[in-house]
Amino acid sequence: MDFQPSEEQALSVESMRRFVAREVSPLVDTYDDTTMPAEVVKSLLGKLTTFGIPNGWTSESNGGLGLSYVTSALLYEGLAEGFVDLAGTAFISEGAAYLIASGANEALKERYAKGLLAGQTIGCFGITEPGCGSNPKEIATRAVRDRAGYRISGSKVWISNGGIADFCVVLARLEDGGMQRILVDRVEHGYTSREMSKLGMGGWSTCELFFDDVWVPAENLIIARGNAFEDTQRSLESARLFAAVFANAIARAALDAAIAYAREREQFGKPIGQHRMVQDLIATSATELEAARLLTLRGFDLSDRGRPLAEAAAMAKHFATEGAVRITHASMQVFGSYGLSKDFPVERHYRNARMFTVPDGTTQINKLIVARSILGMSAF
Numbered sequence: 001m002d003f004q005p006s007e008e009q010a011l012s013v014e015s016m017r018r019f020v021a022r023e024v025s026p027l028v029d030t031y032d033d034t035t036m037p038a039e040v041v042k043s044l045l046g047k048l049t050t051f052g053i054p055n056g057w058t059s060e061s062n063g064g065l066g067l068s069y070v071t072s073a074l075l076y077e078g079l080a081e082g083f084v085d086l087a088g089t090a091f092i093s094e095g096a097a098y099l100i101a102s103g104a105n106e107a108l109k110e111r112y113a114k115g116l117l118a119g120q121t122i123g124c125f126g127i128t129e130p131g132c133g134s135n136p137k138e139i140a141t142r143a144v145r146d147r148a149g150y151r152i153s154g155s156k157v158w159i160s161n162g163g164i165a166d167f168c169v170v171l172a173r174l175e176d177g178g179m180q181r182i183l184v185d186r187v188e189h190g191y192t193s194r195e196m197s198k199l200g201m202g203g204w205s206t207c208e209l210f211f212d213d214v215w216v217p218a219e220n221l222i223i224a225r226g227n228a229f230e231d232t233q234r235s236l237e238s239a240r241l242f243a244a245v246f247a248n249a250i251a252r253a254a255l256d257a258a259i260a261y262a263r264e265r266e267q268f269g270k271p272i273g274q275h276r277m278v279q280d281l282i283a284t285s286a287t288e289l290e291a292a293r294l295l296t297l298r299g300f301d302l303s304d305r306g307r308p309l310a311e312a313a314a315m316a317k318h319f320a321t322e323g324a325v326r327i328t329h330a331s332m333q334v335f336g337s338y339g340l341s342k343d344f345p346v347e348r349h350y351r352n353a354r355m356f357t358v359p360d361g362t363t364q365i366n367k368l369i370v371a372r373s374i375l376g377m378s379a380f
């Protein structure tokens with residue numbers, strides 16, 4: 001299988017990369033430790049729509065550009081190499097737009113999906129809770145029927161975009177024990193958030209959200225194809241592939257920096273790149289990255305062809321995210337003590353890479369999904 005980009009894909013990624021280098025990458029240092037404010041995110045996303053972010057893979061009939069998943073992945077990869085925090089923020093918003101377009105009523109589509117696809121609105125998803133992470137079947141946030149709507153009570157944790165999102169799509173438990181996804185508007189229905197501190201991706205908001213008996217009309221249900229829990233599990237499959245894209249982009253940025261440094265830094269009278277053990281670090285990392293990238297693009301290709309992707313997405317996610325930890329670690333080593341310095345970018349790449357082994361299913365959960373698919377036996 002050949003994953004060379006077409007001429008058209010290469011041109012759009014190239015023009016987006018030029019925009020990113022000019023307008024996005026200069027912000028990386030400012031937002032390493034500080035969450036990007038909503039106005040900054042919206043202004044950048046508004047401009048990125050020209051290139052297909054966050055409006056790429058959503059179909060034209062739903063207001064997007066109808067790009068293939070492979071093209072969208074290449075675009076997100078280009079953005080993530082420049083500033084992964086913004087790529088992550090955009091991806092969550094585009095995922096919300098897709099969900100609304102595929103399961104919400106016309107009024108919600110008009111009010112929320114349009115704004116998301118234009119980069120003027122930001123969304124988030126609330127599944128994880130303080131008592132429930134790897135096993136979302138255990139969620140405790142409740143949606144109790146009240147007049148023509150639901151009262152929602154509970155809290156969500158580790159919610160990406162949580163502090164800057166205009167709304168949250170909340171996975172909640174109904175009185176009959178089933179689950180539903182409900183769109184809760186931050187201002188109109190009223191929920192609160194608290195920013196959480198974490199190791200990497202400081203520019204990307206990650207929050208705890210609190211729903212204190214929040215009343216939401218029944219029209220805000222996002223009706224699942226089949227069952228809300230299973231549909232949410234399916235949407236995690238493409239989220240896993242995008243996590244792999246972001247990990248590959250981080251690894252690429254770190255490795256490129258290490259290659260440039262290995263050519264220029266001299267020790268023992270020659271560039272360190274001529275020392276065999278440094279060559280080993282570069283060769284091993286480049287091979288791992290190539291393999292991760294092919295595995296990831298293969299998943300998107302399956303998605304474009306409407307083929308099952310649970311196993312491929314889980315493979316790509318654990319392989320690429322763990323690979324990015326190893327590659328960024330090796331890249332820091334090439335830099336010696338400067339690899340640990342905040343004046344060089346590789347320590348940031350290492351922090352960012354480490355974070356991706358957890359969301360959208362930890363490495364262990366993704367391995368269990370792969371093994372379940374191969375063996376036909378589930379360990380969880």
Ligand SMILES: Cc1cc2nc3c(=O)[nH]c(=O)nc-3n(C[C@H](O)[C@H](O)[C@H](O)COP(=O)(O)OP(=O)(O)OC[C@H]3O[C@@H](n4cnc5c(N)ncnc54)[C@H](O)[C@@H]3O)c2cc1C
Binds near residue numbers: 125132134135359368
């Ligand atoms: C930066 C970031 C962003 C996130 N964004 C979102 C978001 O936008 N929305 C959202 O809803 N959630 C989000 N999450 C939450 C994320 O999906 C969960 O953290 C993840 O599913 C793991 O849950 P947990 O942290 O509770 O770990 P736990 O489930 O408590 O797991 C702890 C450890 O036990 C292991 N473990 C658990 N069960 C098993 C098992 N059956 N077999 C083997 N090992 C097991 C895990 O692999 C892990 O090593 C985000 C998390 C992070 C870090």
